[in-house]
Amino acid sequence: MMTYRKKLFFALITLIIVVLIALGILLGNLFKNSYVQAFNEQIQKETTFIAHYIQEHGGIHSFLDQNNTVDLKPLIDSNVTILTEEGDVLYDSNEEKIEHPNRHAQVLQQIVKAQGQEGYEVPEGKVDFHYYWQVIKTDDEIEGYIVHSSEISIIEQMNKQMWQILTISLGAALIIILMLGSMITKRYARPIEAATMTAIELAQGNYRARTSETYSAETKMLITSLNILARNLEEAQISREMHQDRLETLIENIGSGVIFIDSKSYITLINREYKRLFKVNPIHFMFRSYYEVIEFEEIISIIEEIFRTEQIIKRQMKLPLESESRHFEVYGAPIIGNHDEWNGILLIFHDITELKRLEQIRKDFVANVSHELKTPITSIKGFSETLLDGALHDEETLRSFLTIILEESDRLQVLIQELLNLSKMEQQVFVLNRQDVDLIQMLTDISMMLSTRLEEKQLTLDIVGPNQAFIEGDLSRIKQVFINLMSNAVNYTLTGGAIMVCVKEEEDTVIVEIQDNGIGIEPKELPRIFERFYRVDKARSRDSGGTGLGLAIVKHILEVHHGKVKVESTVGVGTTFTVTLYKKLHT
Missing domain, CATH: 3.30.450.20 (PAS domain)
Known part of the structure; x- marks a missing residue:
């Protein structure tokens, strides 16, 4: 060329x-x-x-x-x-x-x-x-x-001489003019060629291209302007790429599912959270019509309504996914350009399953607290009214009723105290009394405390482990954890059963397993057993005198100690609680 x-x-x-x-x-x-x-x-x-x-x-x-x-x-x-x-x-x-x-x-x-x-x-x-x-x-x-x-006769000779002179003169002039022309074209055309090549590079997207500014003063303005344009384009490109990267990072890492549908009803963008929530494969999902790949009629209805009304829509719905049903708050908005051109629809899926669960827990908590408080208060009020109605003169009845009133008052006091303790733990307003705790000695003491109940139900409780196993923690709090766990093991193990407590030391931690062969827990109940007032068997729990706060307290005490608790259970076989505590508390 x-x-x-x-x-x-x-x-x-x-x-x-x-x-x-x-x-x-x-x-x-x-x-x-x-x-x-x-x-x-x-x-x-x-x-x-x-x-x-x-x-x-x-x-x-x-x-x-x-x-x-x-x-x-x-x-x-x-x-x-x-x-x-x-x-x-x-x-x-x-x-x-x-x-x-x-x-x-x-x-x-x-x-x-x-x-x-x-x-x-x-x-x-x-x-x-x-x-x-x-x-x-x-x-x-x-x-x-x-x-x-x-x-x-001389005219022909003169003509020849004239043409010879003209040829020599014009030839010399041609050579001189060509030299001057070459210098001129080199002076002016070369910078223009360089500017042209730079402009081509810029048109192809190479905004790093520059032209040397060492040319003549006549083309300096052109070259300088072109280089300024290139720098501005490069800065604009860098800025655009930064904004693009930020936007892509934001969309990809936002905690809600995002989907974009263009004006022709084709899906052109889905983010990582949407793929995780709905288990979709981008290969079979992208650049296809939404009504071909979205299987939920509720979502299709929202999309069609936005296309029809061009209005923002926010709606809550429950969608059945592969593993479980989840609650979503779906936010849909039309994307309209600066010149009122229709660009598509943006849908955002906020997973509010946890919020719904917490709302249900709150409702259950209010109902359970009301019930737990109502039961002793009703008993106290009923027996007090009976005594006032004339039973005061019957000494045996009076003693029996007052004993019941005292027991219900103690139960009410324990419930209120545990609620206060749990509230303090959740707000992290109490201070741990750090000291070295020998878990073997503490578990032995707890087994002595439970000996009467063990004998009543003809249960065996064995502690297996080293002679000593020390950790750093609050003795009273740690003791409360294992009292609650071992008491539950006693309460939910049938007569003649066995309870095994195994203590194992590792390099930085001590692991305690409390295993029983009791009634077990249903798999669907396992995620909720550490909630306040949640009972697997409500009748048996109340008969055993529990408040329904024991496992919630266990969970919070262990969290304060940076420990962990997990549970494994099989219905009719038994349950195992595994507690992991650090030998030295992390500050």
């Missing part, structure tokens, strides 16, 4: 050559015309001189009789012909009559027929042979004609 500089250079060469050739032709013609004009003037002067000379010697006949032609020849280097008025040739020294007699005679006849005082004649086909004639008068009467003819 020919560059701009080469095109400009060849165009300049062509123009110069054409101009020089035209100039050479023009100068050649001017020179030739000038020479011919001078030659004709000379012939005219010579002819006038001869005519006067003949007239001074008494006219044509006298001139010829005196043989004065011999004296005339040395004076002029040309051909002379003398004619009578009728056209008869009296004297002729013209060589043309020898080479071309017919053409010579024809020219002479044309002169006679002209009947003028003087004039020029040029034979047809003989442009370099000129005739000039003039009348000769004697006593104001036309006696004849003097015809002076001559060949411009």
Whole structure:
């Protein structure tokens, strides 16, 4: 591909050559015309001189009789012909009559027929042979004609010399002009070529392209402006890429599912959370119509309503997914451009399953607290009214009723105290009393505390582990954890069952497993057993005197100690609680 500089250079060469050739032709013609004009003037002067000379010697006949032609020849280097008025040739020294007699005679006849005082004649086909004639008068009467003819023999030689001079001159001028043209094109075309290449690179998206600013002052403004444009484009590109990256990062990492549907109903964007929630494969989901890939009628209905009304819609719904049903708050909005063009629809899926669960927990908590408080208060109120109605005088009834009132008051006090303790743990407003705790000794003490209940239900409780196992923690809090867990094991193990407590030491932790062969827990109940007031078997729990806060307290105490608790259970086989505590508390 020919560059701009080469095109400009060849165009300049062509123009110069054409101009020089035209100039050479023009100068050649001017020179030739000038020479011919001078030659004709000379012939005219010579002819006038001869005519006067003949007239001074008494006219044509006298001139010829005196043989004065011999004296005339040395004076002029040309051909002379003398004619009578009728056209008869009296004297002729013209060589043309020898080479071309017919053409010579024809020219002479044309002169006679002209009947003028003087004039020029040029034979047809003989442009370099000129005739000039003039009348000769004697006593104001036309006696004849003097015809002076001559060949411009030098004109061809002069023409050749002229063209040689012109060729040399114009050739030298051409070389000089070409050198100057090359310098000019190099000075002006090269920066333009560089600017063009830079512009092409910019058009192809390479905004790092630059042009050297070392060129002439005439193109400096162009080059500087182009480089400024390139820098601005690069900065704009970097800014756009940064905004694009931020937007992509935000969309990909937002905690809600995002889906974008264009104006033609094709899905063009889904983020990571949407793929995780709905288990979709982008290969089979992207760039397809929404009604082909979205299987939930509720979502399709929202999309169609937005297309129809062009209004923002926010709606809550419960969708059955593969593993479980989940609650979503779906926010849908039309995307309308600056010029009111329809660009598509944006849907955002907020997973509010956890919020719904917490709301249900709150409702259950309020109901359970109300029930747990109502039961002892109802008992206290009922027995108090009975006593006031007349049972005060029956000592046995009075003692029995007061004992029940005391037990219910103690139960109410324990419930309120545990609620206060749990509230403090959740708000992290209490301070741990750190000390070294021997878990083996503590578990042994708890087994002694539970010995009466173990004997009543004919249960065995074995503690397996090293002689000592120390951790750093709050003794009373840690003891409360294992009292609650071991008490639950006693309560939910059938008569004649067995409870095993295993203690294992690792490098940084101590693991305690409390295993029973009791009634077990349903799998669907396991995620909720650490909620406040949640009971697996409500009747059995109340019969055992529990408040329903034990496992919630266990969970929060272990969280404060940076420990963990997990549960494994099989219905009819038993349950195992595994507690992991660090030997040294992390600050």
